[in-house]
Amino acid sequence: MKLLYYPGCTVKRNAIEYEKSSLAVLEKIGVNALELDKWYCCGALYSLAIDDLMKHLGAVRTLIYAQKKSREENTRDLLTICPMCFNVLKRVNKMLREEPEKLETISSFMDEEEPYKFNINVVHIIEVLNKKIDELKKNIIRNTGDTGVSVYYGCTVLRPKEIGIDNPEDPSIIENLLRKLGVKVVDNPYKSMCCGAYHILDKPELVYNNSKTIVEEAYKRGAKVIVTICPLCLYNLRKTIETFDKKVDVKIIYLTELLAYMLGLDHVLDKELIDFFNTVFIHDTKINNSMRREA
Amino acid sequence: MSNELYRKIVEISGRNPYLCYQCGTCTAVCPVSVFMDVKPHQIIRYIQLKRIDLEKLKSIWTCLACMACVDRCPRHVDPGIIFEAVRNLVLRRGEDAVDYFKLKDLDKVPTMALIALSRKMTG
Numbered sequence: 503m504k505l506l507y508y509p510g511c512t513v514k515r516n517a518i519e520y521e522k523s524s525l526a527v528l529e530k531i532g533v534n535a536l537e538l539d540k541w542y543c544c545g546a547l548y549s550l551a552i553d554d555l556m557k558h559l560g561a562v563r564t565l566i567y568a569q570k571k572s573r574e575e576n577t578r579d580l581l582t583i584c585p586m587c588f589n590v591l592k593r594v595n596k597m598l599r600e601e602p603e604k605l606e607t608i609s610s611f612m613d614e615e616e617p618y619k620f621n622i623n624v625v626h627i628i629e630v631l632n633k634k635i636d637e638l639k640k641n642i643i644r645n646t647g648d649t650g651v652s653v654y655y656g657c658t659v660l661r662p663k664e665i666g667i668d669n670p671e672d673p674s675i676i677e678n679l680l681r682k683l684g685v686k687v688v689d690n691p692y693k694s695m696c697c698g699a700y701h702i703l704d705k706p707e708l709v710y711n712n713s714k715t716i717v718e719e720a721y722k723r724g725a726k727v728i729v730t731i732c733p734l735c736l737y738n739l740r741k742t743i744e745t746f747d748k749k750v751d752v753k754i755i756y757l758t759e760l761l762a763y764m765l766g767l768d769h770v771l772d773k774e775l776i777d778f779f780n781t782v783f784i785h786d787t788k789i790n791n792s793m794r795r796e797a
Numbered sequence: 798m799s800n801e802l803y804r805k806i807v808e809i810s811g812r813n814p815y816l817c818y819q820c821g822t823c824t825a826v827c828p829v830s831v832f833m834d835v836k837p838h839q840i841i842r843y844i845q846l847k848r849i850d851l852e853k854l855k856s857i858w859t860c861l862a863c864m865a866c867v868d869r870c871p872r873h874v875d876p877g878i879i880f881e882a883v884r885n886l887v888l889r890r891g892e893d894a895v896d897y898f899k900l901k902d903l904d905k906v907p908t909m910a911l912i913a914l915s916r917k918m919t920g
Contacts, residue, residue, distance in 0.1 A: 703901060
């Protein structure tokens with residue numbers, strides 16, 4: 503399986519461990535992610551005003567460049583790991599397809615580019631992992647025992663529902679994936695409630711309020727680990743835990759870090775994180791062996 | 798004045814505020830409505846009445862465009878999209894809603910937060 507890969511600003515700067523673990527997991531299960539050698543800022547948030555076409559330009563240029571590359575590389579899928587990049591690219595892609603007059607206006611602005619022919623398919627890493635579940639299962643060398651793991655989706659991979667990767671009212675794609683890999687999943691009704699996102703910069707008390715609800719609920723239900731797929735959600739939840747008077751014994755990590763650990767890809771994980779995993783997950787070698795035999 | 802604002806809101810949001818029957822779903826599902834003095838369904842009501850005082854509707858800046866209300870609005874009024882139109886009315890006058898000197902932990906917060914905030918709060 504071959505995909506074009508759009509990284510975006512944050513995974514190159516603040517979420518290096520997310521990119522590292524994601525690419526290593528994909529490589530392990532036979533997915534070849536080809537990073538674009540040229541890309542443009544997606545703008546982080548999709549512009550909602552009808553006449554605000556200017557703000558879509560970065561995403562449109564990225565889609566056109568991916569289109570050029572898609573012919574060389576013979577794949578139409580554009581992989582994103584950042585959920586905000588996923589959201590913007592997929593919505594812009596949809597808008598161009600459904601509103602030809604807007605595409606025409608945008609195209610006339612950048613006539614040096616080739617016309618966009620709607621042949622790029624924007625995908626998020628969860629969708630890829632979900633498709634390759636058998637490969638993942640085959641390669642697992644560590645299990646996570648009875649330790650509770652809770653999932654936090656955030657907003658942008660789910661809403662608006664037209665572009666979401668799962669039912670936004672009750673998403674379960676990540677939980678199902680983890681369950682199939684033998685992880686004990688702890689449900690959290692707040693798994694798709696907004697953590698407060700960019701208000702961490704100007705209204706942090708709002709973020710602490712919302713993120714507290716999310717973390718406390720997971721913790722109350724017995725989760726020791728919360729996995730997420732968004733660098734900003736991860737930052738907000740961790741920052742919120744720091745503000746608690748009473749320390750809670752729960753760690754926020756990326757989903758792909760957990761998968762990298764289960765696949766034995768220790769070279770992409772911090773030593774500190776491996777030590778944490780080794781402590782929090784009680785291993786039963788018998789289960790490990792039987793799982794290997796099944797594979 | 799308010800007539801003109803109303804016309805612009807409809808034009809750049811593409812939504813019809815009159816379809817709203819004030820069920821309050823938007824306010825109920827909004828993850829940040831507790832931080833708003835004027836709640837989402839109330840903003841829509843002010844717009845329906847063409848009593849559009851931009852000073853009074855400050856809570857549009859609290860909205861994160863998380864799409865919780867847009868996904869669930871039974872009348873496709875889509876408050877989250879109308880709020881973006883109202884934000885744009887202010888921003889297009891050249892009045893930004895952010896003071897960069899007052900932002901906290903700018904060096905540590907992921908880049909995407911700064912870009913998202915700039916997208917919403919500056920024109």
